[in-house]
Amino acid sequence: MNSPKTRYLVFFQYFGTKYSGVMETLTDQPMLGVQNYLERAAQNLRPVTPIKFYVSSRTDTGVHALCNSAHLDVQRGVGKPPFPAGVIVAALNYHLKAEPIRILSAYRVSDNFHARFSALSRTYIYRLVTGCSHHSQIPVFERDLCWAPKGDHLNVPAMQEAADSLLGTHDFSTFRSVSSEKPFKSPIKTLAQADIRPSSGFMSHHYEYRGLQFWELEFKSRSFLYRQVRRMVGALVAVGQGRLAPYHIKELLEMRDPLAYPLNTMAPAAGLFLKSVEYDDADVDTEGNAAE
Template identity: 55%
Template sequence: MHNGARYLIFFQYIGTKYSGAVKVPPNQLVKKGVQDYIEEAIWRLKPVNSVSLCVSSRTDSGVHALSNSAHFDLQRKNDKPPFSEKVLVEALNSKLGTEQIRITRAHRVPDDFHARYNAQSRTYVYRIAQGISHHTLLPLTDSNFCWSLRNTELDVGAMREAAALLVGTHDFSSFRAINSDLPFKNPVKTLDVASIQPGSSFARTHFHREVPLWELTFTSRSFLYKQVRRMVGALVAVGQRRLSVPQLKEIMDVRDTLAYPKGLAAPAHGLFLTRVDYRETDLQHSQETSEDQSTPNS
């Protein structure tokens, strides 16, 4: 006799056409979230149970992911054994069709595993193109995937000095966007990494113009709403000498979302969630039964 199986999936998406990672309430006439499409794909595998995806990281509208994650339970009809991880990945990608969403891998996990609460860290990378007088001068491979700045000069040394102030355990209230959903979320977070490194472009070797790119990387167990985009915006303002390092520290020390200068946050399209990390031991599921390798019926 087979019961349902809990799976953790990792998935990528280009966020441009989606309202964000999570589901959109049915009464809202807006574009759908990535979760809506993945749930539809799972539903097309004809599970017995009502499937609900629990997404680990709620990326915002227009933000991309190279690796987000989610868990769900799946019970097959007629007491069939659970899908193997390989078959599940292939089947879901087939059902997703031409959507800009791709399942990269799946793990069968224990029944009490939780994609959001078991996550040990999340890493975001923000891409900046420098000295671009008009966005049409970017290669097509980069145009929707970085924030293009007109400035040819950025004081990266000052940006790194400012980024170092953000590392560690702080109250990040000043870097949280005002959002009625999560007013009671603890604003104290530990930022493990805030680094600024030269980035790379696939087009660099194939495009007849040098495009200076920077990648800003941030790692923490969790982030506040729009925290990364607000940190990036402030660091870029420091690089452009519109904000001094002491001023950035002052904004942080005030611990008030209203202290953050209006219009400074970085746009969504330069931001990528690049990884969600788990403990190997949390992912281990005892394989008591041999897994079914059959391909699901379409």
């Protein structure tokens, strides 16, 4: 008889430009999902049954993750003990070394743990840069990692005032993508954080002489609707540019209609990062269990 399955929670990051998103795609597609590469690497653990990654947070083509998460079950052959968490991290990273994907840490979790449904919250960051009159002025090390909206200046206080109206529990239908794959999903979400601040990236000071300023918009909620963050960011940038007033954001929220969202306003994918996925400490026993 084979050994019982062992469930692991893994945290991982990726540079999303070359992938169709995080979710698995058919292998004959020109761009594959991050999940395809994770599962391909996991088969080198030589499990009794194929390993599937259950990803906590979906990200689209071009979206990056500082830290996403997933759970997986690993079943070994007769008499073989479960892998230590450190072996999972080292083995997966070894077989992922050709890809901009890295396993950050791993934990053994209970059999009823689910990376998606056990998550308490998700935090996203969107990066903006101002001072670029043309996209060619974006520093080479920042390409595909930020958005440079038109104009040399954003009214950040007005943007923060508008962002404050998004806080709390609302029907976010206006900020849901019209092409949402799951229109039956509840649009009621509780936004716990919506902050705008200057970016403190370690290279920022190299760009100051060029008049470039980087900004981070950070949002936290238990879950988000499809493309909700990018649509919120786009509307807030429109406020910063003076195309919308802060009170317009509240009006859009109250319309509860995705078709009411201003055309050609959604922020592009490149500046969006999934920053973190949070869990209850009781679900993830970290002592003696994690591997970095």
